Amino acid sequence: MKPVYATFLLLASAATCAQAQSRIVCEPTSNTGNEITAIWPMPYLSETGTLCFDVKGWPGYGGRNCVQNGQATWTGLVIVNVDGESQGRDTTAFRVRAPVLDQETIEYAIEWRREGDWSPMQRVKINRLSGDAVSYYITQHGGEPYRCSLAQRKL
Secondary structure (H helix, E strand, C coil), X not given: CHHHHHHHHHHHHHHHHHCCCEEEEEEECCCCCCCCCCCCCXXXXXXXXXXXXXXXXXXXXXXXXXXXXXXXXXXXXXXXXXXXEEEEEEXXXXXXXXXXXXXXXXXXXXXXXXXXXXXXXXXXXXXXXXXXXXXXXXXXXXXXXXXXXXXXXXX
């Protein structure tokens, strides 16, 4: 009976390792502390290589956080700021538009809405070969540069 139990544990741990996610960590290249943007929410690649976003822990989370059929849509209770002006804390819907995920690039746009029309929130472009990235927030024209890499797994 013990060999069967040990084999089951071995197979279960192998399946867990195979399904590990690859978090994408992005840091500002000019880390002065005065940056007004962030690559948010944090993207990651699922075990199948699908582009996903770290939002499942948000209060009031619902929806799909991984891109399927070219889109992902989720809701959560968040505070939205536009140009430094708080729009308050409320349930907000988000969606990913026009994602590109290939060997060289990860690119997507995130939009948000509470009622009415969708509003642009952020455009992100990550060069998978160099790790260079740019985040463009709603009213920003030049974008802020980032350096991205896959997070190291911890045992």
